[in-house]
Amino acid sequence: MKEVRIVLWALVLIALVGGGVVLWQKNRGDGSLVSIGGAFTLTDTKGERFTEADLKGKPYAMFFGFTHCPDVCPTTLWEMTTHLKALGDDGDRLNMVFVGVDHERDTPEHLGTYLSAFDDRIIGLSGTEEQIARMAKTYRIFFERVEDASGDILYNHSAQVLLFKANGQFKSTIAYEERAETAFEKLKLLVD
Amino acid sequence: MRFVLGALFASMLVSASFASGTKVYDSEIPGVALAGTIFISGAWTRQSPPGVTVGSAYFRIKNNGDVAERLLGGEVDFADRVEVHKMEMKDGVMSMFELEDGLTIQPGETISFEPGGYHLMIMGLEEQPMAGDIVPMTLDFSEAGLVDLLLPVAPIGAKEFSQ
Numbered sequence: 001m002k003e004v005r006i007v008l009w010a011l012v013l014i015a016l017v018g019g020g021v022v023l024w025q026k027n028r029g030d031g032s033l034v035s036i037g038g039a040f041t042l043t044d045t046k047g048e049r050f051t052e053a054d055l056k057g058k059p060y061a062m063f064f065g066f067t068h069c070p071d072v073c074p075t076t077l078w079e080m081t082t083h084l085k086a087l088g089d090d091g092d093r094l095n096m097v098f099v100g101v102d103h104e105r106d107t108p109e110h111l112g113t114y115l116s117a118f119d120d121r122i123i124g125l126s127g128t129e130e131q132i133a134r135m136a137k138t139y140r141i142f143f144e145r146v147e148d149a150s151g152d153i154l155y156n157h158s159a160q161v162l163l164f165k166a167n168g169q170f171k172s173t174i175a176y177e178e179r180a181e182t183a184f185e186k187l188k189l190l191v192d
Numbered sequence: 193m194r195f196v197l198g199a200l201f202a203s204m205l206v207s208a209s210f211a212s213g214t215k216v217y218d219s220e221i222p223g224v225a226l227a228g229t230i231f232i233s234g235a236w237t238r239q240s241p242p243g244v245t246v247g248s249a250y251f252r253i254k255n256n257g258d259v260a261e262r263l264l265g266g267e268v269d270f271a272d273r274v275e276v277h278k279m280e281m282k283d284g285v286m287s288m289f290e291l292e293d294g295l296t297i298q299p300g301e302t303i304s305f306e307p308g309g310y311h312l313m314i315m316g317l318e319e320q321p322m323a324g325d326i327v328p329m330t331l332d333f334s335e336a337g338l339v340d341l342l343l344p345v346a347p348i349g350a351k352e353f354s355q
């Protein structure tokens with residue numbers, strides 16, 4: 001009997017905490033369960049100011065990385081390039097964004113050169129240290145600058161692609177480990 | 193298939209070089225090398241996007257001997273340094289670090305270097321290996337010493353090497 005009471009109280013507690021979390025998130029204002037996304041100011045590869053307003057009207061996929069990344073960034077960008085090609089004209093109804101978190105090396109010019117190897121619809125964005133940090137916080141992206149013993153700078157960073165609806169509402173993510181087919185289905189659903 | 197044939201060929205050659213008492217075999221077959229009890233196969237690197245000065249290389253290492261081997265690093269003539277790195281994914285965050293003391297391969301053990309895990313990090317590229325090229329690399333092992341290897345170059349963003 002005592003066990004049953006403990007279990008019941010535990011359930012009540014879970015319900016209360018759970019409800020509180022949902023309420024707390026609802027109170028954040030945008031109505032979505034988890035608040036990811038929002039305002040940012042960065043610079044595109046032509047050196048023009050670029051904000052979240054430039055993305056709205058089309059659903060968008062966003063990936064954060066750095067150009068001197070040996071593995072995750074070029075493989076993800078190549079996969080996105082393949083998906084955009086497979087989407088064909090439907091790919092035009094999607095904004096695909098790559099944000100370079102390495103404020104020292106990922107300059108607009110350098111990002112432009114770098115992205116020339118990928119689908120030309122991918123938008124490359126650079127920012128100052130402060131702009132990038134603020135955006136990462138808004139978009140719940142983790143990144144940290146690491147200097148190794150030989151003085152090389154590397155970044156540890158979130159490796160998922162964030163997907164947003166045309167109104168800027170966060171929809172879902174594509175994880176690094178996810179199969180290419182699943183990723184493609186998610187992008188297709190996003191533009192439908 | 194090509195790697196299997198390469199392996200066979202390499203093992204034939206290694207016995208020859210042992211017999212002649214010269215240094216251990218350095219393969220001329222791309223992606224394969226046999227040195228002492230270390231067998232490397234499936235080696236490749238990939239073209240880096242324009243403007244990037246880092247790259248990475250992948251392979252499988254098998255230690256056929258009865259002592260532990262350690263991969264300490266490597267050298268290429270087209271870049272500054274080659275380091276042994278490990279990449280890890282945890283809670284969606286990619287982190288990467290240098291294994292400063294190298295990587296130990298226990299007797300009988302096979303370790304795969306592949307995207308998302310262990311890799312050789314090529315730092316300070318002076319020349320860009322291009323997709324379709326075959327580039328040389330020298331690996332440095334604690335027991336086997338220096339081992340030459342040829343790496344076929346995969347296209348930008350490739351997750352594996354395919355013919």
Ligand SMILES: [Cu+2]
Pocket residue numbers: 070277278288289311312313
């Ligand atoms: Cu690395």
